[in-house]
Amino acid sequence: GYGMLLFLFLPCLCSGQAVPLLLRFSSFLDPSNMVYLRWDHDEQEMITFELRVRTPGWVAFGFSPHGELSGSDIVIGGVFPNGSIYFSDCHLVDEATLDEDESQDYQLLSLTQNETFTTMMFKRHLCTCDLNDLDITMDTARLITAFGTDDTVQFSKGQKFSKSLFLMKYRGSSDSTDPKIFFTYDLRLDNFAVPAEETKYACTFIPLPMVKQKHHIYKFEPVLTPHNTTLVHHILVYACGSDSVLPSGIDDCYGADPDFALCSQVLVGWAVGGESYQFPDETALSIGTPLDPQYVRLEIHYSNFDLLPGLIDSSGVRIYYTSELRKYDVGVLQTGIFTFPVHFIPPGAESYRSYGLCNTSQFDEVNGIPVPELHAFAYLLHTHLSGRGVRVAQYRSGEQLGIICEDKKYDFTLQEVRDLKKILTIKPGDEILVECSFQTLDRSGITFSGLSTMNEMCLAFLFYYPRNNISSCTSYPDILYIAHMLKQEASDTVEGMMAMDFIDWDNETIKSAEKAAKEANQVVVIKTINVTSTLSSDNKKGKIPFSIPLSENFPALRLDFLQNDMFCIQAERKGTRKDVKLALYPRI
Structure with missing residues (x-):
């Protein structure tokens, strides 16, 4: 014992x-x-x-x-x-x-x-x-x-x-400089009666602070009603375009009224276990100019697993803003797979990989003026319950430059903004590939891409400067190609999606579907911040780069000094890692 x-x-x-x-x-x-x-x-x-x-x-x-x-x-x-x-x-x-x-x-x-x-x-x-x-x-x-x-x-x-x-953080609160004069503003629900349901997505639209001139939001933190800390699962704040017509009140985000799902550009996000986040000293989110959002959509996901009745909640996010302007305005680029049922995950999969492609070569055309290089400094990864890993790779002229960010042990209960180790430059024409790994051993039916928690998503939000007008750059595969590779008859997109329900899913068909979705032409969709003036490059095709991201973030061989004059050698062969301990000569 x-x-x-x-x-x-x-x-x-x-x-x-x-x-x-x-x-x-x-x-x-x-x-x-x-x-x-x-x-x-x-x-x-x-x-x-x-x-x-x-x-x-x-x-x-x-x-x-x-x-x-x-x-x-x-x-x-x-x-x-x-x-x-x-x-x-x-x-x-x-x-x-x-x-x-x-x-x-x-x-x-x-x-x-x-x-x-x-x-x-x-x-x-x-x-x-x-x-x-x-x-x-x-x-x-x-x-x-x-x-x-x-x-x-x-x-x-x-x-x-x-x-x-997440233990490998790079910046602590002592590494940031606070402005001398700042204001706080709460984006939160007002005495919302949380229903006695396991899952509830509550949404409301809130104006941002009314400021006469440009200000910068440099920090945000969760504001949780004290006795409800285990109830609030995640909070997301989305920017609304200046010409969005928004509903009033609080309603189900993804329920009967589709207007409560308007505004899809994430500004800030928090989930269970997350802390406050402060932008690096040179960067911040702009408010108060004609280009800036005036309203946000606040989304709070409640997990009331004990079905407790009579709960009242006023949780949300507190933003810190200042008139002491920083050098760069932050932009957030949504990449990954376009949320649309063409993206599906078969049931009973131990591991199923999906890919979303962003080709930045059309950014100038969609933006209206040339887009400068993006300097990415942080990221937020997002899937739903069956997501097990997310990886974002960067390609230039078909060659993989490296992994921008990844989490091979992704946990739906910890969605937070994380800093990159160093600022990464994305040049016009580069491709950004998002790979999501899913596990559906507990599911008997297909999981389609969609807004509900039981649907799936595969997204990576890249925080960068200087801001441009592009809000998202995602893709979805040609479903007809996938259907035909799985020996199904289909003549249009809807038939292609419906055909997936006729497949007898086993390890072989799961692997065939994964391979077909990877080989299929990708329809790349690029959107600007003002949702209604979207120019999507639906006619532009892309291909998933063939050299898929490295199986590990390790070089092929790595030497570490250990205590007792030992070395640790990590050798990688065909995606498996061998750790070998060798007693070598004492270091001099």
């Missing part, structure tokens, strides 16, 4: 205070704010954590492949009543079997306890090369925390929490 586990006893000097490190990032890991994590990472691929738990007993922290205990890479520590400490790098074989790792790859920096808190500070390499340790990557991490009231480690009796978090 857990109590029998032998821990590594460390000399008492560890229990002294470590040199306080500036850890730029922090988050509570549980709904009651009992578990507080601070962390940071450095150029040496080392990540440091400080875990503070409101308990006098044992504490555990680690990483899980899918959010469950079994298979987790976990570190456990605490202070015995006599003042000696225990700390160990372990893994959970299953929910009832905890084993200590042969290779102890977490280094304890300090471990202290008082009547209220146990605080543990430790560090590890992003990649340890220990098969029992999970790599920390540019993907969403599933964090596991647990704790007990005494020093007998028993997961069955302790409190346990799982939370998705």
